[in-house]
Amino acid sequence: MRRGSPAVWAFVISSTAGFMAALDNLVVTTALTAIRRDLGGGISDLEWTVNAYTLSYAVLLLLGAALGDRFGRRRIFTVGLGVFTLASLGAALAPDISTLIAARAVQGVGAAMLTPVSLTLLTAAVPAARRGLAFGAWGAVNGMAVALGPLIGGTVVEHLSWQWIFALNVPFGLLLLPLARLRLTESFGPDNRLDIPGTALASAALFGIVYAVIRGNDDGWTSAPVLAGLIAGGSLLVAFLAWERRSPAPAVPLRLFRSRAFSAVNVAATLMSLGMFGAIFLLSQFLQAGEGFSPMQAGVRMLPWTGMPIVVAPVAGLLSDRIGARNIIAVGLALQAAGLGWFAAVATADVSYAALVPALMLSGAGMALFFAPVATLLMSSVRVREQGVASGVNNALREVGGALGVAVLTAVFTAHGDYGSAQHFVDGLVPALWVGASVIGVAALTILAAPRRSTSDPADVDADEAETADADAVEAGTVESGPAAADTSAALPS
Structure with missing residues (x-):
């Protein structure tokens, strides 16, 4: 990609915005102690400080992808970036824990709008021959954001204050907004109809299930609110699947899951997020x-974990086109599981930091090997015209996994330990880490169900190219032209 080309601008803008959105998943974890001391609240409030973001993010990602297809991906990207930036300012100025939680929820709304369309915008701008490298770099940037969250949060809290972990988003957002307008090419989805019933059913179902899991720690798993959330969420999920089967323009085309690669990468991503997010939430506090x-x-002592992606991710991105993304992802997940298991095996109230370093390094290398090639496998498993919704589905499931991970591993922690002493904390931490390691181990086995290489039917890709070209000709007056638009119909990497 040439410096200053549309592809470079698309990568810089989409990656920076994606980094901000991914960073805010876990940047708050090392600030939780300072927030609790400043604003008050118990572990439930701290849990909601994390999950208010991931929950609203998860349930609205499908809507964000649909809005991008209908009203223009660049337009929805900029609106989402604006909402995220304003909500970040609101979080920084929050006078109490309730206001902070509300601002975090609005942040999630903005992130849900910008994230699914950012990968689609990048796909449109990058030539087909270089998409494997571009997707790998994009995934690595997002992976590093998750990994660097505790370090950045801890450094900012200690030298400034916890408010600055949110305030720092504001200048970056203000810088990216005009760049997105000037440098990104507008594009639309092939079907401009919105599946309002399907999107509403999916969002409500996810909210009910995740809300019930989060509240289960405090209210009890047989309490009325928790049971109502689980039953209502499950029922709405069944209704969503039934609706999607007969909808003329489904929010999630169920035929996508006929692809072994698409199904495997989404299940694995959900399980990985469940184990990893929950583990980081507890380890940063440990x-x-x-x-x-x-x-x-x-944060500095998390560097063996957070620093590994910087070394490993570029190599993983380059190798994904040569030996197959599936194999790299499977190895990455296995290393993550091994790292968490190692941590659980050596954790004691007086464990030395040196004994934790190998576990941190394994987890960091595994994270890099997962995030770098996962976008390549995902986007090569679907047709060109379905990449927007595929990105939305994958991000939604990962965020649901993250929210569930914090809730489930916190439930395991509180069942066995508490904050009363170092020993009490370890008593809860160890079983929670074993659960996280087991879940990620299942994810490693799941990804092996994907084919070694992309099995996309060339005829499908060719048909999509012709359809996209016809659509461009018909919509010449509504879709902006330019180098990025010209690449929209390029073939997917094999």
Whole structure:
């Protein structure tokens, strides 16, 4: 990609915005102790400080992808970026824990609008021959955002204040907004109809299930609100599937799941997020509550985990086109599971930091090997015209997995331990980490169900190219022209 080309601008803008959205998943984890000291609240409030973002993010991602197809991907990207930026300012100025949780929920709304269309915008701008490398780099940037969250959060909290972990989003958002308008090419989906009933059913179902899991820790798993959430969520999910089977313009074309690659990568991504997000939520607090480190010291000591993607991710991105993304992802998931298992095996109230380093390095290398090639496998498993909804589905399931991970591993933690002492914390941490390691181990086995190479039917790709070209000719007055638009119908990487 030439410097200053539309592809480079698309990568810089989409990756930076995606980094901000992914970073805010876990940047708050090392700030939780400072937030609790400043604003008050118990572990349930801290859990909601994380999950208010991931929950609204997850349930609205499908809507964000649909809105991009209907009203223009660049337009929805900029609106989402604006909402995210304003909500970040609101979180920084929050006077109490309830206001902070509300601002985090609005942040999730903005992230849900910008994330699914960012990958589609990148696909449109990058030539087909270079998409494997571009997807790998995009995935690596997002992976590093998740991994660097605790370090960035801890450093900012210690040297400034917890408010600045949100305030720092504002100048970046203000910089990206005009760049997105000037440098990104507008594009639309092949079907401009919105599946309002399907999107509403999916969002309500996800909200009910995740809300029930989160509340189960405090209200009890047989309490009326929790049972109502599980029953209502499950019922709405069944209704959603029934509706999608007969909808003329489904929010999620169920035929996508006939692809072994698409199904495997989505199941694996959900399980990986469940195990990893829950583990990071607890480990970042263990280094403070259990080991007595300051927020920045805890973040620095996470560097063997957070720094590994910087070294490993570029190599993984380059190899994904040569040996197959599936194999790299499977190895990455296995390393993540091994890292969490190692951590659980050696964790004690007085464990030395040196004993934790190998576990952190394994987890970091595994994270890089997962995030770098996962976008390549995902986007090569569907037709060109379905990449927007595929991105929305994958991101939604990953966020649901993350929200469930924090809730489930916190439930395991609170069933066996508490914040009372270092030993009590370890008593809850160890079984929670074993659960996380087991879930990620299942994800590693799941991804092996995907074919070694993309099995997309060339005829399908050719048909999509012809259909896209016809649509461009018909919509010449409504879709902007340019180098990025010209590449929209390019073939997918094999």
